[in-house]
Amino acid sequence: MAFDQFTGTDTYIASDELRHSVNVAVALGRPLLVRGEPGTGKTLLAENLARALDLPLLRWHVKSTTKAKDGLYVYDTVARLHDSRFGDGDVKDVSRYIKLGPLGEALAADSRRVLLIDEIDKADLEFPNDLLLELDAMRFRIDETGREVVARERPIVIITSNNEKELPDAFLRRCVFHYIEFPNRELMARIVRVHHPDLTDKVLDQCLEVFFGLRATPKLRKRPTTSELIDWICALQKAGVDLGRIGGGIPFLGTLLKTEQDVELLGKRAKA
């Protein structure tokens, strides 16, 4: 298998370093843990990786109540109880009530899958530890039926984290890590181009000027990121604001700044 499998897609521009990390993870068969500021395209990475490699994508969006076992399988006891009471189907066959979760599906599939475990830090502290064995050996056992599921081909696992919690060392040890740096101006221009191909160079330049100027403002509580820039340009275009002449106040500031303190702060600075 060639090493340089992933080179980005027509709608997703990946930096050299990100591409390299993805390819290392794929080659080593280890999960890739992606971190970075919100809005730098962590989740989109998995979608576009699946698209680039032409593999089906399974998503597992982790919430604060998610348990590790949910990702493998769920034993639907309520359905079984319902069937036993109202006589629908074969209640003796437990496997009918086993529903595979995203991780379980990825391991049970007969061809390679891309699995996205989104925002793993949202769940309980012990959550990553409960996945160690499954991610390492890529196999698990369904206790209720005694079935052993072993992955035929190791799925490509992309895990994103927003740094809400420290992840356990034992878990980190099994991952390959990449931090998505905030794109520099050059890369940002390419990214915006992909989403707004009809933007002229001059307008793009002005937008980036405003955007990076805003990001450089000291003491901002939440600095605008890539996704906000793209939304902003979209809003500008939809509203028909003359992009060639964005001077003075910034239109649609609400798409870029998300806290009232930041808007206030910017207002004060503009006056001064």
Add this chain to the structure above:
Amino acid sequence: MLVDFLFELRKEGLKVASHEWLALAEAMELGLHDSSLDGFYRLARTVCVKDVADYDAFDRAFARYFQGVTEAALALTKDLEAWLADPGALRELTDEQIATLRRLGLEELRALYEQRLREQKERHDGGNRWIGTGGTSPFGNHGKNPTGLRVGPGGARSAMAVAGERRFAAYRRDVVLDVRQIDVALRGLRRLGREGAEDELDLDDTVAATCANAGDLELVWRPPRRNRVKVILLMDVGGSMDPHAELASRLFTAASRAGRFAKFRSYYFHNCVYEHVYEDAHFTKRVAVADLITHSDKDEKLVLLGDALMHPAELLDPGGSYSYALGSRTPGVEWLRRLANHFRRTAWLNPEPDRYWAGSTIEVIAALFPMWQLTLDGLAGAVRYLTRGGPRPTVPNPTAWAKAAGG
């Protein structure tokens, strides 16, 4: 040679172990390092570093370690070229030489050799700043690309240049923080317990009770889990704390967030705690420290935020208060001692860098309260101590003066 590199990483405090070593070896066997130092830099960082806070440590270890190796590789390359020029001599290679050859491979040697050549050129015209000392840009003065030398296809930067530049220094753990980071750090400060009204369905017990009840539904309720930690925050405001006001407000914002602690109270003081602390930063609503002590459980966590920096007399002399009108008879240090003695766990967060602590009033106060510098690491340490206890931090380079003054 890789093992040494991993030990170099460990010296920088990175938690790399055999697991990473094996992964790295496997990756190199697959050729993922591209047979170049640049490729190796990216590969090793991807495999060995698991947190952006450690990128900077990795950069430093890499720069230090491979500075030497490039030189060693040059010597090796010369040997190799001599052998190549005279193939007959190859038969007489020692076991050691064969092992070296196997380990490195010609391509990699070439890559290292080229790397070394580039380095030589720059040394001649650019002065001796290949690896950043004191944060200076390595290639600042030879008039090429100001952000660094570009080599190889696709504009990839040389690993040594990236490592030397230390772009990730800003993500280090020992730097000051924003609200979000404080928020995350404070999450550790919790002791969960079930208290209050029973309004949460206990599923496991419900199942058990229903089974025991021969299948008729029996619901079991329980109180939800809540954080039981109570926190008192005492903040120094004004004067020498002005430069740190922004940082203090961030800590306050994060700590006072609703629902974080079972009980959260905050008070202000100026310079040092005397008879009174204040409910507001304008010092209008007084609260006697004696009352504060009587009305606080000793299991509440007392957190003080201040630079602890003042004239020794303000801390140690009776009537040393900044305001004579208060007519203080008890020295500040005594009030601090009473606070420190009342609470089981206290922590003092100090925005001053700890290298300046020794030999000032900070040292005296640090003897009373376990003190941490207000950085991500410091805050995490304080939270750990407040919840779990453990050893108190020590002041770097302590002086005899403080001991005499505080004792």
